[in-house]
Amino acid sequence: MAALARSRKADFPVSRVRQYLEPGPIVLVSSRLRGKTNIMTMGWHMVLEFTPALVGCLISSGNHSHEMVRASRECVINLPTIGLTEQAIGIGNTSGAEMDKFERFGLTAEAGESVDAPLIRECHANFECRLHDDAMVDKYDLFIFEVVKAHVSKRPKHPETLHYTGDGVFMVAGKVIDRSKLFRPGML
């Protein structure tokens, strides 16, 4: 299944990553520093700009990933779907200081095109990121990344992403409604 998902991934315009990130899914952030990899689960992020494709991400200084991302100035934002719920929770409840998370959670690291941080094959999409601005890291743990390369599975068109509400409870992406006819052309 994993290999199948990967084989269906296609290049995707970085200026359109809002399609996947704006609805607010939890994501898995993968990183690499001095030969070691790590993964964290992240729910606090936002789109900041189309071009360059900027994304704000809160990575707490308490997370092992914080220093890895800060020092390597790179990461990959990976989009898990409902089939990866247990892995996403497991990753969020353990520390990369104590284990190899790819191995522990049975995930496959793949090489990126533009960054050394690994992609997670089993995820629906992978967004390769470079650190764009670290001015807010000391004060808010807020990293601003630029998505420099995006890979998205062709199917399903509307992935069942996981949206965290706290307390161990997730909302799963539901029905899709097209209201484009209500928009002014310039707003689409």
Next chain:
Amino acid sequence: MAALARSRKADFPVSRVRQYLEPGPIVLVSSRLRGKTNIMTMGWHMVLEFTPALVGCLISSGNHSHEMVRASRECVINLPTIGLTEQAIGIGNTSGAEMDKFERFGLTAEAGESVDAPLIRECHANFECRLHDDAMVDKYDLFIFEVVKAHVSKRPKHPETLHYTGDGVFMVAGKVIDRSKLFRPGML
């Protein structure tokens, strides 16, 4: 229906607004400056901290609300649900420079407890906000607000929020899954 929704709203701990904002819904931002009110539809926001309850919001300088929020240093983040889809789109496709959006879209302004900006009665929840940090406004149009008072409808427990994916298409909040048993107690 509107009055009923409002009558069921209760005080809600500001440290827990992530329950509603982290899943990534579009929200309606209401503001007031020199006696005039306005509303904008916003999809780019993120939780930044539990206590103080900080939320990052991108309000483009092209929006009429930008200067109103910047000058008044306040706003209300209102959470619409699927029944307000047309209003949310209408608000996002018009400018407050040209109309009174409360009147145009049949919404009811209510007084807040801690801010002068108006609450939108018909929304599921209302989060009264004060501008906490404007250091990133010039560079990224990024406002960091502190939620100082929260009002949330008691029902439904899991509102059908709208999650924008671009191109006039929305994902509607779907099923809810409780996986709290998979979390370490300290992570809940």
